[in-house]
Amino acid sequence: MDKPEEVKTLYWQNNRLFLLDQRLLPEEVKYRVCETCPEVVSAICEMSVRGAPAIGIAAAYGMAIAALEGEEKGLSGKLLRSFLSDCSNSLFQSRPTAVNLSWALERINQWLEINSGASPEEISNGLKQEADKIFAEDLENNRQIGSYGSELISREASILTHCNAGALATGGYGTALGVIRAAFDQGKKLHVFVDETRPLLQGSRLTAFEMCQEKIPATLVTDNCAGYLMGEGKIDLVIVGADRIAGNGDAANKIGTYSLAVLASYHEIPFYIAAPLSTIDLSISSGKDIIIEERERVEVTQINNHVVAPEQINVFNPAFDVTPAALITAIITEKGIVHQPNREKLKQLFTIRKD
Ligand code: MRU
Numbered sequence: 408m409d410k411p412e413e414v415k416t417l418y419w420q421n422n423r424l425f426l427l428d429q430r431l432l433p434e435e436v437k438y439r440v441c442e443t444c445p446e447v448v449s450a451i452c453e454m455s456v457r458g459a460p461a462i463g464i465a466a467a468y469g470m471a472i473a474a475l476e477g478e479e480k481g482l483s484g485k486l487l488r489s490f491l492s493d494c495s496n497s498l499f500q501s502r503p504t505a506v507n508l509s510w511a512l513e514r515i516n517q518w519l520e521i522n523s524g525a526s527p528e529e530i531s532n533g534l535k536q537e538a539d540k541i542f543a544e545d546l547e548n549n550r551q552i553g554s555y556g557s558e559l560i561s562r563e564a565s566i567l568t569h570c571n572a573g574a575l576a577t578g579g580y581g582t583a584l585g586v587i588r589a590a591f592d593q594g595k596k597l598h599v600f601v602d603e604t605r606p607l608l609q610g611s612r613l614t615a616f617e618m619c620q621e622k623i624p625a626t627l628v629t630d631n632c633a634g635y636l637m638g639e640g641k642i643d644l645v646i647v648g649a650d651r652i653a654g655n656g657d658a659a660n661k662i663g664t665y666s667l668a669v670l671a672s673y674h675e676i677p678f679y680i681a682a683p684l685s686t687i688d689l690s691i692s693s694g695k696d697i698i699i700e701e702r703e704r705v706e707v708t709q710i711n712n713h714v715v716a717p718e719q720i721n722v723f724n725p726a727f728d729v730t731p732a733a734l735i736t737a738i739i740t741e742k743g744i745v746h747q748p749n750r751e752k753l754k755q756l757f758t759i760r761k762d
Contacts, residue, residue: 416461416575422475424468428455433616444473444494451501458576459650459686460545463507466498467538470515474531483527503698504659504727505650506688511541545578548683548741549585556586556681556739563596564643570604570661571613572648582648582681591623599625606706630663637674645671649682656732656748657694662725668734677736684740687753694729702726
């Protein structure tokens with residue numbers, strides 16, 4: 408059977424942003440149409456669009472939409488700038504952990520600063536073009552990450568991944584899943600174990616969906632299966648994405664990642680993070696400074712609107728955890744692989760020029 412047509416994470420058409428509503432996958436492929444900046448903010452908060460790079464791209468297009476809204480309202484000069492600054496702030500606050508969000512907004516705000524004399528029309532065109540660039544660069548970076556990362560994967564490998572760091576979490580191709588895709592396309596014999604990733608099941612709903620679409624052999628497991636699999640010698644390496652990597656290499660990613668890194672270390676299994684430079688935040692010195700988003704209790708007490716816990720129970724629902732750099736074998740970026748990451752090596756990455 409032919410590969411099914413690729414499902415796009417997001418696209419722009421007729422001045423509107425179409426976001427794949429990832430909450431509905433794998434049952435339904437449906438797009439959420441955004442015509443205002445608050446609609447983009449809601450889509451990010453409610454996780455219709457999720458995954459660090461995808462959130463950044465959506466926010467950049469959110470600003471292009473805001474510029475169009477401002478133009479329609481007849482705003483110009485200082486009033487338009489203040490409207491755009493409010494929009495940028497509300498996008499910034501939509502999710503706290505993934506640094507790609509503020510990174511993309513900073514790029515958009517820099518464009519606005521450089522083009523301080525631009526007319527409303529020039530601003531809406533300029534911001535749309537900048538968002539397009541951020542989108543295209545992300546896709547290109549992921550392919551590069553895939554190409555570098557595939558060098559770490561032997562001709563036959565059994566790989567464990569957590570959450571979804573695939574095409575759906577990015578502008579396309581994916582980071583951790585990009586590495587898997589690249590290795591698979593090189594003819595390597597792979598088997599991917601997919602953690603289901605409670606509470607929101609990004610593994611079973613999204614990564615399993617991508618693996619089935621790409622016809623990459625994969626097996627879905629519950630999150631608490633990892634130790635058993637490693638103990639049985641069934642995992643050769645772990646590869647995941649990241650939401651924010653601190654200057655010293657500590658990396659925040661979906662809750663449960665840290666436990667996997669500890670398990671991998673005990674079993675002497677390589678533990679890799681794949682992420683673009685836009686996920687590295689040199690402004691913070693360690694993972695202790697990363698803000699961990701806490702989400703609503705209902706995500707834990709219910710599965711698909713079905714109650715699975717008593718109403719009176721206390722719930723703690725952090726969306727991410729931090730894996731210390733010491734447990735990370737290497738970080739795979741579009742500028743190369745950083746083995747045993749530390750501040751010096753990460754800083755160096757930003758000085759490498761593109762060919
Ligand atoms: O809460 P989510 O689904 O946005 O969390 C996503 C992750 O943790 C991903 O692993 C991370 O953003 C990397 S995506 C390339």
